[in-house]
Amino acid sequence: MSEAVFQETTAEVRTQSLPLSHLSLELGHLYMEDFQAGPKRLAEHFAEVRVWVDAVHASLGRRSKRPRISTCFLVDDYFTRFSTPAELIPMVQKEAEKAGLVIDYLARESGCAVAGQIDLAESVMQRLVESPPPGSYGSRPPVSRTGWLANGQRTPSTSRSALGAVKGWEPPQETAARNHSVFMDVELWSEKEGRRLWSCPFLAAVWQLARLGLLRHLGEPVLVPQQWDGEDFPHDWDRLPPLIRLTDTKAPFSAYRTCTLMPNRFLAVEDAVRLILDQTDVDAGALKQVDKRSRDEGMPVPAAVAQRATYVFYEEPADSCATEGS
Template sequence: MTEPVFRETSAQPRTESVPLSHLSLELGHLHMEDLQEGPERLRAHFVAVRPWLDAARAGVAALTGGRTLRLSTCFLIDDYFTRFSTPAELLPQVLAAAEEAGLAIDYVARESGCAVAEDARLAKDVQLAESVMRRLVESPPPGSNGFRPPVSQTGWLTNGERTPALRTSAAMTATVWKPPSETGAVRHSIHMDVELWDEHDERRTWSCPFLAAVWQLARLGLLRDDGRPVPHPHLWNSDGFPHEWDALPPLLQLTPSAAPFTAYFTCTVLPTRFLPVEHAVRVILDQVHADSGALQQVAQRSGREGIDIPAQIADRAFYIFPPGL
């Protein structure tokens, strides 16, 4: 006879749903060394991006079953690795350059918010990167014996089996060299090791690929903190921007009537130099055990709309690498 199981309702936080656009289109993911080149560099960037907007729109519109496309745009500012200028000086330049190219930026996010996001509703900071790291479930390669330390200890994540380390102890037989291999490789392997963080003076710095993976999960509406969606868009209705980056909310909604920030699919327009980073992002996303409640909500919503959503999270994100960007 099966014994009944009793649980406190308060011990099972409800997973709040998020509104979903069909597509979250990222118009730029630039670092401060790009931005410090000034308004001309920004204008050139958005002019190069503009022709690809229609291509991204058409690609996702084909999946919506003839419904009016819900599309929101976003722009990510790197204030995590380096800080340049101030929001009061820089953001008007970015918005003006986009407008000159015929583009509108609905949401602006700070990259540092992918590491730690302030939740104004609860007046607390959410350790976003840390929470995603704890959701990593490594895919063990066939025949692995558990010798490799877990990612939580090493800070390295791989998409297959690494080359064995050479044993130098005289008491042990030398290991025969073996090539690395990719789990699920098609004919030939493309093996990758991704550094998720490093530590100096007892301070952890998250890597660019890992923060970019957190950013993708945020745009796909799959991040929760005790059931609450994070980050939460902050509607910006001020006449100006602050003079300190820390005074700027992690995610700003600049267009009051914008479609939702979170979406079924993401499209990111990037220079080709970011291609290795985004390959690493896919390796990370393939091994994230996302919030089951959030995944179920997206599946149910897409089902009602008749939209086919890939089961793999990484397959919900696509990229455009325009020439000359």
């Protein structure tokens, strides 16, 4: 005889689904130094991006007759505040339009830290699951204490044994190395003036999860786009929603896969992003929904979340490269 199981319905969290495009195509992820360089720098960026946008459309067109592609653009208002939305956003839209591009969605990078009442970066940090290196015994402090995330065993500190012998140097070791290790150790945050300052790679990882439709808070989607009604943009970044829709596109913001077009100086940052994604315990309900729907459309996604993110890195002219500020 089976025993009855009683459970409060409030304990069951239902994962709300999201509309999904086939691809989220990011047309820019620049620092304030890039905007400070003026319209000419933006024009150069969009002219280069346009070449690759055409290639991305052609590639996706081989797999779908009617591909759903949404475009987005991320503005760094987290590490520095330059100009205002009223001045900067129209300039970005104008230069994109000159290159024959349309930006459907625009996001503030600060929204990847806190979106409305949700401490988004903190909630993602709580979902990190470190990959324990072979032979480790828990001697390394957890990422929640150190703020550093690695993909393997760090170099042990040189120490003296009880008998006085000095232990020799040992190399770091990647957990999933193939023949040779490619070891990475990524800083997720620092402390500045008594508050936590999230790193660029960590916020970019949150951004990727949002674009992939995998962020939830108590089952509800977060960082959901708000339609901008066409009025003048505010003069204060904090008065602009974290994510806005600028066009009447029918293509949803989130997608099965992402493609990011950016200068090659961001390569190291995006390598770190993939390491973070590989060690994030993503909402199981969201994962299941995306997996089923992508399969039903004949465009199944890879099991590993990091493999759903692709990139095109272009080379900038030497005199146009901005100094990284984050």
